[in-house]
Amino acid sequence: MGVTLFHHVGGILVVFSLFQIFFTPHCDAGNILVYPLDGSHWINMKILLEELHTRGHNITIIRASSSWYIPEKSPLYTSITVEMGKDVKDFFDEFIQEQLKVQREGLSLIAFFKLTKKFMSFLHVGHTLWCDTAARIFENPKLLKSLMDSQYNLVLTDPGIGPGVVIAKYLKLPLVLNVRWITSGEGHFVLAPSPLSYIPVIPGPGLTDKMNFIQRIRNIFSYSIILFQQNFVLAPIYNAMCDKYIEGGCDIVSLLQDADIWLFRSDFVFEFPRPTMPNVVYIGGFQCKPAQPLPANLEEFVKSAGEHGVIIMTLGTLVNALPEEIVEEIAHVFAEMPQKVIWKHRGKRPSTLGNNTLIVDWMPQKDLLGHPQIKVFVAHGGTNGVQEAICYGVPVLGIPLFFDQYDNLLRLQERGAAKIIQLHEVSGHTFQRGIKDVLHNDSYRHNMQRLSHLHKDQPVPPMDQATFWVEYVMRHKGAPHLRTEAYRMPWYSYYCLDVLFFLMTVVTMLLFSVFAIFRCLFCKKTKTKCKQN
Structure with missing residues (x-):
């Protein structure tokens, strides 16, 4: 009986294995170009790359010569090392110490504006360094030809910095983002409808999705700072790079909005509920695996x-x-x-x-x-x-x-x-x-x-979600059917201000016409009475 049961279970396992082989979406090994962000962002990018490597994909990484955590040699990938003029970590250390000092002394209004100014200065210096590093790629014809000839299937990047997004545009490749942060803040705010009445700005004044009147004012104020940072601190840096190297020019926000898939490092167990988009895949906790024995x-x-x-x-x-x-x-x-x-x-x-x-x-x-x-x-x-x-x-x-x-x-x-x-x-x-x-x-x-x-408690583990959608983009050479076209619209069309203006004009003209008709009739009647008198 034990032998029979063993054969029966074995037969089920064989059938299940065949089912997986024939009915699981298949993706041949692909060539993936990765432009990562250093520091703690690299930790979770590396975990995703390890999984893609085990699935047979060939990975090439573009890294800075002064990288903190990204080694030049690895069994996971081949690397392209680009010279970086100065280590951005020097500026980061200085800002951290200033932040700690302000936090400990108490955050007055003057200190807040001083710290905000210093943070924007840090952002400007950091993104300028990253763009200067990327420019060395565009200015290297041999390297550019190698990138073009390598026939990559997609670009995978962390959009906390923008060069990977610009390179994807230049190479005309599908783009997948490993994201929570973009160049100017939390990613949702440039992608999905984000009513400030119940969606707190991050980083911001520490608000929840239940805000009173004063908190909504603070939320809008925080958002205005992010818009200023996006449009006046970072946009000029990336616009200059786009104008120089991308035919027809572009801007960093529209390039981000044009991405095929956003692998979003969050989920709604952690995040407050909010509107989202069909090309956003939530992979919060994807780096978690069963704990291994300790040393x-x-x-x-x-x-x-x-x-x-x-x-x-x-x-x-x-x-x-x-x-x-x-x-x-x-x-x-x-x-x-x-x-x-x-x-x-x-x-x-x-x-x-x-x-x-x-x-x-x-x-x-x-x-x-x-x-x-x-x-x-x-x-x-x-x-x-x-x-x-x-x-x-x-x-x-x-x-x-x-x-x-x-x-x-x-x-x-x-x-x-x-x-x-x-x-x-x-x-x-x-x-x-x-x-x-x-x-x-x-x-x-x-x-x-x-x-x-x-x-x-979810049907598909976050890591499987991430790898499925990376391979989905490879199989279909992009995912434009999942992208909204809203970002191509002028801001006044997005908010239907042109429609509102048109309707108000029509209503005004109708009211004016009615008023003119009544006035004409009234004047005619008045003149008739005057003649009779």
Whole structure:
């Protein structure tokens, strides 16, 4: 009977395998040109490239010579290295320190405008450097010919910077975006209808989809800053590149709107509900995989925590150290706790560090979050960390530093899965109160686990969605049928102002005609009476 059952199950598996072979959409190995963004954006791009590589696709990456994380040699891809005049990270470090200083001193109106001005200056310098780097491609006939002759099937890029989008236009190739951010902010705002009455601007003043009158004013003000940044800070840089290298010229926003597929690194478990478009594919949490075993030293440390569990803390890839006095207070709080702590920290070793705290330069974040001993994740609120916390169901104590981080953490806090401490509020007392609240109030863990169950309850895993749509674009040489034509319309046509003007003119003329007729009749009647008298 056991042998019969074995053969029966084996037969089912064979049939199922044949079904997959014959009925799964087929895509021959393609040639993909990738223009990535460095830093934490590269982390999730690399995960997508690993999956595409396992599916047999040939990948070529354009990278800057001063790249922080993108190696020149890799088994995943061949690389084209382009000289970059100056490392944008130098400007980034300076801006981060200024942001930390302003946050700690309190954000007055003058400080806000000063910081906004500095941020726009940083954006201008950074995007100018990236465009100058891309210009070296356009000015290299040999390299351009190689790109043209390579017969790429599509361009995959992160539109946080614009050169990849411009190169796709020049090479006349289908375009897939690995996106949450575009050059001027959150991607939805140039693609889908975005009523500011209930869609908060990101990064912005930290609002939800339930805004009162004053909050809507703040939301519109934040959006006006983004429009200024888009039209007056960034547009001139990219327009100059487009005018020089693209026949007929173009602008960066219309190039983004012309993309075939937007692989959007978010989902509606995390994001507030909003209008969207058919060529937007939500792949939030696509980087999450089953947790792998920890390295032996970490596993031993984690297991030694016993029933108290482990807290992990990291503030991402861009902040090497918090101000020293804050680090000392955090270390002191950790030292007094029964939990073990793994802390990614690259600054000076705090003098108040306890024996229960392990300081590391790097940690396998996903594998730690997936470990059953992890009780709390102390994080800055970057998109990757937030999505991974949701995936593995670990509640968060958030210390947002800059950009979108407060908005990301706010979405978790609104769902009862996180608690936020602003940087200028961090002290030994507030940090201890916050960490104990998240540790001992079971609602945080229950709410985060609920989000995790919702995130996982979908018919197709996010990574499969991402690879399917990349290959879909290859099979069909683009996806123009999924794109809206709205972006080709003048702004006055998009808002039907021309129609409104026409209708108002017609109504005015009708009313004027009626008035003229009545006036004529009245005058005629008056004249008749005068003659009779």
